[in-house]
Amino acid sequence: MPLRNRLKVLREAEGLSQQEMAKVLGITRQTVISIENNHFDPRLSLAFRVAEHFNVPVDEVFYSADDNE
């Protein structure tokens, strides 16, 4: 099941660069880029950290590609 995400939208709404986002989440910039481009499905721990940072439920950030947006 392909996974999609709204990381880029949420990050840009907060005015964070990819490098800043990576530092906040404790990962690398390449990882942020890969997640935003839907090339990398993060582990559950990272998905929860992302949701926690933006103060939204996990399924508001990550969702199935089959779901209607």
Next chain:
Amino acid sequence: MQLAIQDKKARWAMAGAIGLVLAAGLGLIAGLTRDNFWLSFTVFTVVMAPALVALSAMVLGEGQGSEPAYAEDTIETHWARVAGLGAFLDLVIAMGLSVAAASILHLPSIPLVFFLLLAMSDFAMRLWRLSRQGGQ
């Protein structure tokens, strides 16, 4: 155990000294266990020195602090896992085929160093390909 040296120049100077001493030590052992002492000593010292200097620098703090807080969540770690698994499976297949061929054809066994080089180059190429693709 805290061995880190903060000043970069001092760190590399210390790493150079430690690395060369360790390399010379290994060269000495290699020389003493072979017929041509000076040739063996020189070759082993020169070949081992760069790796031991780099290893010493890492022990003394080179590169520390640049790694992300959750390295296990990064795509680089994912690439390393995928490349490592692929290289391991290739290694098992290559060793199995070579053992079978050597047994059936009554050929001498392939030296272990060949498989070591195969595994290392396989891992490096897989890692490079994954990083070029940028995904999983």
